[in-house]
Amino acid sequence: MTEKKLKIALAGNANVGKSVIFNQLTGLHQHIGNWPGKTVEKAEGTLHFKGYTVDIIDLPGIYSLSTFSLEEIVSREYIVDEKPDLVINVVDASALERNLFFTLQLLELETPLIIALNQIDMAEKKGIKIDLKRLEEKLGVSVVPTIAIKGKGIYELLEKAVEVIEKGAAKPSVISYGEEIEERIRRLTEALGKIRLKYPARWTVIKLLEGDEQVKKEIYDLSPEILQTAENLAREIEEIHGHPCPTVVVSERYEVAGKIAREVQRILPRIKPQLGERLHEVTTHRVLGYPIMILIVLGIFNVIFVFGGYMSEFLNGLLYGYEPLFEQLFGLNPLKEIIWGGIIEGVIANITIALPYIIPFYLILYILEDSGYLARAAFLTDTLMHKMGLHGKAFIPLMLGYGCNVPACLGCRIMETERERLLTGFVVTLIPCAARTIVILGLVGSFLGFYWALTLYVIDLIIVFLLGELAFKVLPGEPTALIMEMPDYRLPHFKTVIKQTWFRLEEFLKISFPLIIVSGLIIKLAEIFNLLEPISRFLNPVTVTWLGLPEITGVTLIFGILRKELTLVILATLLGTTNFQEVLTPLQIFVFTLVVMLYVPCVATIAACSKEFGRKKAAMISLLEIILAISVGGLAYRILATLNLLEH
Amino acid sequence: MLTLEVVEMELPLTALREGESGVITSIRAGFGWGKGGGYGLQKRLMDMGLTPGTKITVVKSAPFHGPIEINVRGYRLAIGRGMAEKILVEVQK
Numbered sequence: 001m002t003e004k005k006l007k008i009a010l011a012g013n014a015n016v017g018k019s020v021i022f023n024q025l026t027g028l029h030q031h032i033g034n035w036p037g038k039t040v041e042k043a044e045g046t047l048h049f050k051g052y053t054v055d056i057i058d059l060p061g062i063y064s065l066s067t068f069s070l071e072e073i074v075s076r077e078y079i080v081d082e083k084p085d086l087v088i089n090v091v092d093a094s095a096l097e098r099n100l101f102f103t104l105q106l107l108e109l110e111t112p113l114i115i116a117l118n119q120i121d122m123a124e125k126k127g128i129k130i131d132l133k134r135l136e137e138k139l140g141v142s143v144v145p146t147i148a149i150k151g152k153g154i155y156e157l158l159e160k161a162v163e164v165i166e167k168g169a170a171k172p173s174v175i176s177y178g179e180e181i182e183e184r185i186r187r188l189t190e191a192l193g194k195i196r197l198k199y200p201a202r203w204t205v206i207k208l209l210e211g212d213e214q215v216k217k218e219i220y221d222l223s224p225e226i227l228q229t230a231e232n233l234a235r236e237i238e239e240i241h242g243h244p245c246p247t248v249v250v251s252e253r254y255e256v257a258g259k260i261a262r263e264v265q266r267i268l269p270r271i272k273p274q275l276g277e278r279l280h281e282v283t284t285h286r287v288l289g290y291p292i293m294i295l296i297v298l299g300i301f302n303v304i305f306v307f308g309g310y311m312s313e314f315l316n317g318l319l320y321g322y323e324p325l326f327e328q329l330f331g332l333n334p335l336k337e338i339i340w341g342g343i344i345e346g347v348i349a350n351i352t353i354a355l356p357y358i359i360p361f362y363l364i365l366y367i368l369e370d371s372g373y374l375a376r377a378a379f380l381t382d383t384l385m386h387k388m389g390l391h392g393k394a395f396i397p398l399m400l401g402y403g404c405n406v407p408a409c410l411g412c413r414i415m416e417t418e419r420e421r422l423l424t425g426f427v428v429t430l431i432p433c434a435a436r437t438i439v440i441l442g443l444v445g446s447f448l449g450f451y452w453a454l455t456l457y458v459i460d461l462i463i464v465f466l467l468g469e470l471a472f473k474v475l476p477g478e479p480t481a482l483i484m485e486m487p488d489y490r491l492p493h494f495k496t497v498i499k500q501t502w503f504r505l506e507e508f509l510k511i512s513f514p515l516i517i518v519s520g521l522i523i524k525l526a527e528i529f530n531l532l533e534p535i536s537r538f539l540n541p542v543t544v545t546w547l548g549l550p551e552i553t554g555v556t557l558i559f560g561i562l563r564k565e566l567t568l569v570i571l572a573t574l575l576g577t578t579n580f581q582e583v584l585t586p587l588q589i590f591v592f593t594l595v596v597m598l599y600v601p602c603v604a605t606i607a608a609c610s611k612e613f614g615r616k617k618a619a620m621i622s623l624l625e626i627i628l629a630i631s632v633g634g635l636a637y638r639i640l641a642t643l644n645l646l647e648h
Numbered sequence: 649m650l651t652l653e654v655v656e657m658e659l660p661l662t663a664l665r666e667g668e669s670g671v672i673t674s675i676r677a678g679f680g681w682g683k684g685g686g687y688g689l690q691k692r693l694m695d696m697g698l699t700p701g702t703k704i705t706v707v708k709s710a711p712f713h714g715p716i717e718i719n720v721r722g723y724r725l726a727i728g729r730g731m732a733e734k735i736l737v738e739v740q741k
Binding site: 063064094095096097098101165243246247250251254258261280284285286375378379380382383386392393416479480481482483484485486487488 | 674688689691692693694695696697699700701702708710711712713714715717721722723724725726727728730731
């Protein structure tokens with residue numbers, strides 16, 4: 001017997017515990033993809049329950065079903081086009097009014113609905129008690145209380161969901177606006193006549209009055225007269241209220257949400273501030289906030305570099321320990337060279353970067369995000385980010401960049417507009433990732449000392465800000481301001497953190513793994529066919545004349561595009577030593593590392609960029625960064641040589 | 649006994665000190681019915697609950713011309729200063 005299939009979507013505001021519920025429901029059977037043709041994350045999972053195969057889809061966390069962001073468009077299109085059997089609206093009990101504003105929009109979309117009233121424990125701590133029965137009556141939909149983080153109410157939620165699907169959802173309440181609006185809704189519905197978009201008629205009409213760009217366009221294509229009628233009616237409402245019609249509609253909807261919230265909840269005054277409140281106070285404090293943030297960031301880097309360095313070395317030793325065994329099996333011949341040097345070394349490189357650096361970095365970062373700290377960091381760094389035309393939220397992909405540029409590029413999606421995504425993406429690719437850090441520490445750190453390595457990071461930050469500002473001025477469009485909810489602090493949900501880390505790692509592996517293998521093969525073949533020297537000779541004017549480096553570095557720079565940390569390995573191979581002091585002057589070590597740090601991140605990042613921003617823009621970014629690296633490298637060479645700061 | 653004295657004066661949100669409250673009167677972004685420009689941001693602010701007539705309280709104002717943290721409809725919202733300057737409020741003392 002084949003199981004019957006059900007499709008359930010999770011929808012709700014950001015930070016309401018939606019992904020925790022998703023994880024509790026689907027366990028391990030989930031995957032993350034993109035919406036067709038759009039770079040908005042789509043998490044899907046399946047579960048089996050009472051003879052059903054249930055597909056669960058986690059819609060992005062949004063505050064409205066308008067068209068402000070891609071997330072909102074994607075969510076409403078999913079609900080309208082895919083017609084899930086049920087939508088579970090996850091509602092944060094501790095911010096009922098704002099959450100209900102979204103619920104009301106789902107009701108207007110006339111989709112079968114139940115509510116998971118989540119975080120009731122946190123609401124209670126805030127002194128909020130909600131009358132579930134009344135809420136059910138008011139909305140006309142079932143409400144299931146949950147504490148997702150503890151797994152409470154999840155089974156009941158699923159049970160209720162299936163029950164509602166089997167019995168058919170009760171008719172939900174229709175929210176009514178003021179009479180002067182309702183009258184115009186009636187008139188516009190009449191004007192609409194038999195014309196139907198894929199949305200319910202009432203919803204279409206309300207959205208027209210709300211000035212929804214997409215609905216307006218769709219109606220215009222069918223009947224420009226109706227749009228004209230809508231504009232006239234909207235102007236009438238505007239005259240009555242003295243506010244633009246969209247403002248009036250949204251205000252009234254919030255009015256309804258507020259009224260329901262007030263009727264169903266009781267707020268008791270709290271005796272003392274919660275721990276979370278005090279943490280919030282301290283971490284956003286105008287004086288204390290900054291040193292705390294710097295300490296946290298430095299703490300992360302310290303842990304990563306110490307732990308990562310140790311682990312990386314350990315793994316390297318362990319994995320390369322198999323080389324003699326491999327030689328015994330295959331013998332010393334070109335085939336062994338290709339398989340070991342081309343493929344296995346690529347695998348080892350992936351493992352020694354991913355395991356020791358990327359995993360712990362993202363683990364810590366997601367713990368910080370899940371607990372709510374990153375929102376505070378965004379709050380504190382907003383001014384700084386404005387210096388490069390971005391706002392506080394960009395701090396998050398920038399931090400991701402220090403781990404690996406690939407997930408950081410994909411992480412630019414949290415920025416609202418296309419322009420900001422591109423700007424953030426550009427800046428992110430200039431951030432030294434774990435692989436570049438290996439080169440910086442391995443060359444400058446080991447041979448010139450800690451302060452010279454730090455100097456490189458500072459130079460990088462200066463360049464990031466200068467270029468960010470420049471790009472901000474050059475790119476057309478308006479900057480967007482920070483509008484961000486600051487959720488209450490909470491204990492991170494470990495399983496969700498692990499999942500998120502795993503998804504980032506998966507993205508990194510999917511994009512970089514095949515590229516690393518292929519690039520390893522290319523390098524080996526180039527070596528076997530003696531192509532390395534001609535390439536270096538060709539680059540002589542740049543490397544020797546302009547940058548003052550030995551000719552042989554040319555080839556390392558070319559292959560560094562494939563994998564940045566490879567520059568170190570190839571350099572050692574070509575120079576025949578890992579004691580670089582013997583063959584390079586301190587000045588050369590510095591200039592070489594500077595160039596490696598700045599020029600195009602790596603082939604995997606270029607791939608991620610072109611996935612997010614298109615090929616043309618990815619090529620532009622790459623070219624720009626090559627020019628930048630060569631210019632800055634040459635300048636640094638001349639300035640440092642003149643000042644005689646480093647031996648040359 | 650608490651008395652509410654409403655001062656009839658429109659001020660940008662940025663003029664409020666920490667702990668002060670006001671009622672939103674309007675948002676002064678380039679707003680036309682469905683026209684581009686500031687429409688998206690203003691819609692966003694309204695979707696987050698900042699509609700005319702809503703009471704908001706300034707919780708914190710970040711230094712260095714940073715964002716403003718407000719309490720609106722029972723939750724915390726951070727708004728960039730540039731945007732906050734465009735939100736007009738009637739101050740309640």
